Amino acid sequence: MSSTNIKASFNPLIRPYLVAYGAAIFAITVIGIPFAIIWLCGVGQWWARHYFDKLECELSENSLRFRKGILFQVEKTIPLENIQDVTFVEGPLLKMFNLSILRFETAGQSAGQAHDMRLVGLIDAHEFRQQILERRERLKHAHGQPTNVDQNTVLLREILQRLDTICERMKSE
Template sequence: MRDQKRVSAHFHANLGLYWLLSGAVFFLFSVVGIPLLLLWFPLGLLAIKRYIANMSAELTEQKLIVRKGLLTRTENTVPLDKITDMALIQGPIMRMFGLHKLTVETAGQSGIGSLINLVGIVDVQEFREKVLLQQSLLRERQTAATDVKNTDTLLVENLQQINATLLRIEQNLPPHSSQ
């Protein structure tokens, strides 16, 4: 069975401007960074555009796939049944730009913090709801499959008990003579 794509996330057009401004604020507050501000705007703008072009988030029937990176590209594939929390975070600068950060935490995750951080998804609340809905549907299917397995196991066990009982009855019957 092929894992079909359900939803692809799209990113806000002003995400690059948010990152550019966040970097500028960082450089502004560091004494060493003030001269770097002149380089930050042209180089940062170019790097941010390339980084955003490499970002994607896809929801399939069974997993969430996130790709991002500029020099080192990473792809995280998270099975939906392993997701334990999806939080929405919005700081003051993000609020100015109408952006949210979506964090995804999983069972068995090592380290502190979330496994996946995505900033700037368009309609992030709707995307989150679709992921959670697909996760719920997947769990229902898995529960139904487990119920069928349990029913099959019970039927086989009952048939084995009936067979054993019939064998005991047959052994206790007197030998059958032919006429």
């Protein structure tokens, strides 16, 4: 099997989404309204353009690597075997811009890390999510680790054995 990396693409509509989202956050409080006006007058567009230019995401056979940020750049590499789930999120504001979020849950993740483990605006996010999950299962299977289906089968067999034991005891009483 050849090792092919998949490079994700981001929807350019993420830029106006980020501007609108930032303005909404500023405008929530009365004190933030002047900042929202400054944000909408150009700072937000500048920030969103540079943020979009720095976005990168690449899926390899063993890991997912992504980079984002302007002043504080975050580059994260997540081994696929550590990914517990990839959640697809859409909300009203995201739908207005035809965007979605992929949120990653990893083994050993603390609550404070959750916001760093999400990607906004991936093109074909459903397909990219599916690729991540398929590669994760393939990697687990190659390492001899039980897949979710195998784990469920084992659990169901244990439940069946316990039910059989309970039935036997009830018959003998």
